[in-house]
Amino acid sequence: MSTQTPGLRESKKRETRQLISDHATRLFLRQGFEATTISDIADAARVAKKTVTNYFPRKEDLAFDHHEEFTAGLARALTGRAPGETALAALRRAFLGAAARQDPVAGFAGADFTRMIADSPTLTTRLRDLHDLREEALAHALAEATGAPGDDITPRAAAAQLAAAHRVLFRRIQELTLAGRAPGEITALVSADATTVFGLLEPSLGDYAPA
Structure with missing residues (x-):
């Protein structure tokens, strides 16, 4: 014993x-x-x-040690939004905060680690799977937050667009990292990119799912 x-x-x-x-x-x-x-x-x-x-x-779990945090991250940002804050505003704020912190979960993993992922077909495939799981978790959270019936496609459609924005910005961080840009420079560049990327969603999702 x-x-x-x-x-x-x-x-x-x-x-x-x-x-x-x-x-x-x-x-x-x-x-x-x-x-x-x-x-x-x-x-x-x-x-x-x-x-x-x-x-x-x-x-793959050994390489993506924080995969559970990654897949739950967008849903967690949604449930933690301030009163009156929409889903789009909450997820934009979450990304900008992660970029400012240079959070590895957001893609700030360093050149060696990022290159390791890029060089591995297994890890590249697994990363796509994790992005999909993150989108699915966000769709469930949106459905619960809005009280949408089970046959309503709206939460899934909204989650696909919101998760795609994060996916594009994650890839942008990887590209800049592999190009040799310094972390501070990457933060500035992707923060500006985020304004463009999330701004494109304003017409369709700007008022969606306020807390």
């Missing part, structure tokens, strides 16, 4: 998970995602392969 308290066990689990993630990232950057095996990661972290897969069922 374990003598560890629940809090200590959870702390130990978090430490182990972070250790595995850190070693995986180091190996991915050094030798490429496709060339790195679960055995390589387990050996580097000095844990069993089963331990790695218990924490990270998919190898």
